[in-house]
Structure formats: C-alpha cells, structure tokens
Amino acid sequence: xxxxxxxxxDVAFCIFFAIATNADLMVNPILWWGSIALIIATxxxxxxxxxxxxxxxxxxxxxxxxxTCTLSIVYSINRAISIxxxxxxxxxxxxxxxxxxxxxxxxxxxxxxxxxxxxxxTTLIYVLLTQDLNQFQLAIHGEASTGxxxxxxxxxxxxxxxxMILYLFSRAKNLFLKMYYCIIVSVSLYLxxxxxxxxxxxxxxxxxxxVILLKKPKKxxxxxxLVCCTIAVSWNLLMEVPSLYQNVGWRLEALTYSITGxxxxxxxxxxxxxxxxxGIESFKESPVxxxxxxxxxxxxxxxxxxxxxxxxxxxxxxxxxxxxGFISYYWIYVYLILKYMKTFIQKRTxxxxxxxxxxxxxxFVTQVGLVT
Numbered sequence: 001x002x003x004x005x006x007x008x009x010d011v012a013f014c015i016f017f018a019i020a021t022n023a024d025l026m027v028n029p030i031l032w033w034g035s036i037a038l039i040i041a042t043x044x045x046x047x048x049x050x051x052x053x054x055x056x057x058x059x060x061x062x063x064x065x066x067x068t069c070t071l072s073i074v075y076s077i078n079r080a081i082s083i084x085x086x087x088x089x090x091x092x093x094x095x096x097x098x099x100x101x102x103x104x105x106x107x108x109x110x111x112x113x114x115x116x117x118x119x120x121x122t123t124l125i126y127v128l129l130t131q132d133l134n135q136f137q138l139a140i141h142g143e144a145s146t147g148x149x150x151x152x153x154x155x156x157x158x159x160x161x162x163x164m165i166l167y168l169f170s171r172a173k174n175l176f177l178k179m180y181y182c183i184i185v186s187v188s189l190y191l192x193x194x195x196x197x198x199x200x201x202x203x204x205x206x207x208x209x210x211v212i213l214l215k216k217p218k219k220x221x222x223x224x225x226l227v228c229c230t231i232a233v234s235w236n237l238l239m240e241v242p243s244l245y246q247n248v249g250w251r252l253e254a255l256t257y258s259i260t261g262x263x264x265x266x267x268x269x270x271x272x273x274x275x276x277x278x279g280i281e282s283f284k285e286s287p288v289x290x291x292x293x294x295x296x297x298x299x300x301x302x303x304x305x306x307x308x309x310x311x312x313x314x315x316x317x318x319x320x321x322x323x324x325g326f327i328s329y330y331w332i333y334v335y336l337i338l339k340y341m342k343t344f345i346q347k348r349t350x351x352x353x354x355x356x357x358x359x360x361x362x363x364f365v366t367q368v369g370l371v372t
Contacts, residue, residue, distance in 0.1 A: 009046055009102070010115055012038040016095065017119025021157055022126060023148035036091065039098050058100055061332040062093045068328040069293040072321050076292020077299075082320075085294030110171060110352065113164050120161050121184035127154055128187050133194040137247060140196050140268070152370060155200030158188035160359060163207040167355045196248045198255050199366050205234050210358035215351055217344075272311050272369070278303050279315035283322070290322035313367035333364055 016035040019025045026032050069086050076082040103109050127149070136151040138144035165181050172178045192200050209227045216223070238249040254269055282291070282299050291299065294309075296319045301307040310316045318326050340357045343349050349357075363372070 007042075007046065009039070009042040010111065012042045013099065013102075013112065014115045014119045017116050018122040021120050021123040021153075023150070023153075024126075024130075027148065036095060039095065043098060043101070056100070057332065057335065059097060062096070064328045065325075066090065066093060068321055068325045072290065072292045072325065075289060077295050078292065081294045081298060082292040089293075106350075106352065110168070114168055114172075114177075117161050117164050117168060117184065118180070120157050121180065121187070124154070124158055124161070124184065124187045124191055127191060133191075136195055140251070142267075151195040152197045152199060155192050155195035155197035156203065156366075156370070158191045158195075159200050159204040159207065162188050162204060163211065163355065163359055166208070166211050167352060193244070193247055196251060198248065198251045199369050201238070201248055201252065203362050203366055205231065207358055207362055210362070211355065214349075214354035214358065217354075271306075274304065275300060275306075275308075275310045276312055276315055279310050279312065279319050283315075283318045286322060288322045288324060290318065290320050290325060293320045293325070295320055309371050311369060311371065313371050316371045336360065 012035070016039055019031050019035045066086070066089060069082075069089060073079055073082045073086065099112065103112060131146070131149060135144045135146050136149075136154075139146050139151065161184055165185060169178065169181050172181065192204060209230055212226045212230065213223045238244050238252060241249075251268075278300060279296060282296075294316075296310045296316050297307055299319065300310070310319070314326075317329050321328070340349070340353070343353070
C-alpha cells in the first residue's frame with residue numbers, strides 16, 4: 001500500500017471506523033452523524049452523485065432482517081426500545097451498503113481492511129492514553145465503573161486488529177505503515193492483558209491457530225503440531241504466570257469449570273447462564289415471532305431486576321423476533337460457511353479469504369457471549 005493511492009473517501013471511511021469504535025466520540029452527535037455524512041458526501045462527489053447499487057446476498061440479508069425487525073415493532077412489548085434499535089440498524093445498514101459498494105476487487109478489500117485497522121488502532125491508542133486501565137480489572141469484580149467503555153468491546157477490537165495485521169503486515173510497502181502496525185500490535189496486546197476478557201483471549205489464540213492452519217493448509221502435520229504447541233504454551237502461561245493468571249487466567253479457569261461442571265464458575269458466568277435460561281423460557285412462550293427487537297432487557301428487568309441485554313446474540317435474536325427473526329438473521333452465516341467450505345475443498349481459497357473466514361467464524365462462535 002502506498003499513501004499516494006489513498007483517496008478522500010478512504011480518509012472518510014477511516015474517520016468513521018475511528019469514531020464508531022470510540023465510546024467517547026460516538027456519543028457526540030456532531031462527530032457521529034458528521035462521519036456518516038462525510039462518507040455519503042465524498043462518495044457522491046467521486047461518483048458524480050451516483051451510488052453503485054447491485055443486489056447482492058448481503059443486501060438481501062440486511063433487507064430481510066430489517067423488514068423482520070420493522071414488523072416486530074407492531075407487537076413489541078416495548079415499542080420505544082424496538083424503534084430505537086431499528087434506527088441503529090438502519091444507520092448501520094446504510095453505512096455498510098456504502099462500504100460494500102467500494103469492494104470491487106482484491107485491492108479494494110485489502111484497503112478497506114487496512115482502513116479499519118488504522119481507525120481501530122487510533123481508538124486503541126486513545127484508550128491507552130486516556131483511560132485508567134486498573135478500572136477495567138476492578139469492574140470485573142464489580143468494584144468500579146468504566147463509564148461508556150466496555151472491556152469486552154475494547155478487547156475484541158484489539159484481537160480483530162491483531163489477526164488482520166497478521167495478513168496486512170507483509171503486504172504493506174510503506175515503512176510508516178509498518179511502524180504503525182507494530183505500535184498497534186504492542187498496544188493491542190497490552191490492552192488485551194488489562195481488559196481481562198475471556199472472549200478476547202480465546203478469540204486471539206484461536207485466531208492465531210486458524211492462521212497457522214490455513215496459511216499453508218497442505219502442511220497438515222506441521223500445522224497441527226504448531227497449533228497444539230500454541231494452545232499448550234498459551235494455557236500454561238495464563239495459568240502459571242501470576243500477573244496473567246490474576247488478570248485473565250482465573251476467568252478462563254472458571255469458564256472451563258462452567259463447561260465441564262467440575263469446580264465453581266465465577267459470578268459473571270453464573271449470571272450469564274441465568275440470562276440464557278430466562279431467554280430460553282421466554283422463547284418457548286413466544287417461539288414464532290418473539291417479543292419485539294431489542295426487548296430482552298425488558299423481560300430481564302421484570303424477572304431479575306437487571307435492565308440489561310442477554311450477552312448472547314442467539315438468545316437476543318430468538319427472544320426478540322422468534323424463529324422467524326432467528327432464520328432471517330442467521331441464514332447468511334450458514335450460507336457463507338457452506339460457500340467457504342466448498343471453495344476450500346476445491347482449493348480455490350486465498351490466504352485473504354481464509355483470514356476473513358477465521359474472523360467470521362470466531363465472531364460467529366463468540367456470539368454465545370456477546371450481542372452483535
């Protein structure tokens with residue numbers, strides 16, 4: 001990548017990614033709406049007022065899901081919550097359609113990933129410089145508040161950036177860009193350490209393992225040995241190094257207790273299990289259409305006095321819009337997984353496609369513990 005090839009529209013996307021991932025900046029309506037307006041204005045200017053539009057599976061998916069969300073407002077148990085959720089989804093749909101319209105070839109996809117990493121990297125540096133990282137550790141124990149910032153979100157952004165840089169670094173031709181990537185790697189690893197997020201650690205370690213497996217898929221035995229070593233070394237470091245264990249190791253240990261039933265899970269895991277149980281019970285009472293998009297928090301407040309979302313995207317969708325909404329949202333995940341497997345079997349995948357699939361499948365799996 002050479003910076004001379006960066007257009008005003010690329011700068012607009014980079015600014016949007018930086019603001020959209022920054023909890024302090026995105027609440028400012030001037031910055032939030034301004035970043036969206038900048039994308040629309042610059043694209044209109046470059047394309048002489050025209051938006052390139054082609055009906056893709058992505059647009060079809062988003063349209064189906066938005067229609068389902070809109071219909072759910074009719075019977076929602078809290079229309080204000082559902083309408084507010086729908087507004088957010090419409091804005092995201094609009095922005096992502098503009099993003100997709102710029103993805104015309106391999107270079108444009110690589111460039112968009114680079115812009116995302118630069119934008120997210122800016123946010124991560126901002127967090128490092130402005131936030132008291134000790135508060136995130138205390139918040140895990142319920143002893144502090146981190147305000148607008150969520151440790152899981154920061155950690156996931158850092159992990160996503162790290163996996164993308166594993167692909168981007170060797171492609172970068174600009175020394176300054178390579179130096180920036182090195183800074184982001186250092187900052188990301190440091191923040192992952194302080195956030196103490198189980199999902200982030202699992203995402204990052206499995207992401208690295210995925211890259212090892214799929215960068216040179218023909219070397220099966222070597223790849224499997226490297227993956228086993230990576231997991232074993234990571235586990236031992238997290239369990240044996242006191243500082244790592246204190247920050248995140250004990251939480252991973254508690255997660256394994258929850259999965260195996262041996263030992264005692266931590267309070268956070270137990271609470272999330274409770275939310276899942278409430279979600280399953282609520283889904284059984286209205287399995288077809290649900291209670292309205294975004295309304296799990298309303299049900300949760302009535303049953304536990306906790307006015308919060310489910311921390312599980314499968315539950316969130318199923319409770320909000322029933323089996324109809326669940327299918328309208330998740331069909332594209334099944335479609336893409338099958339499409340990748342077919343391409344992989346036919347040996348037509350590139351390293352870029354494999355890296356994107358690794359991120360996609362890990363993000364899909366981690367929806368057990370987060371709402372997307």
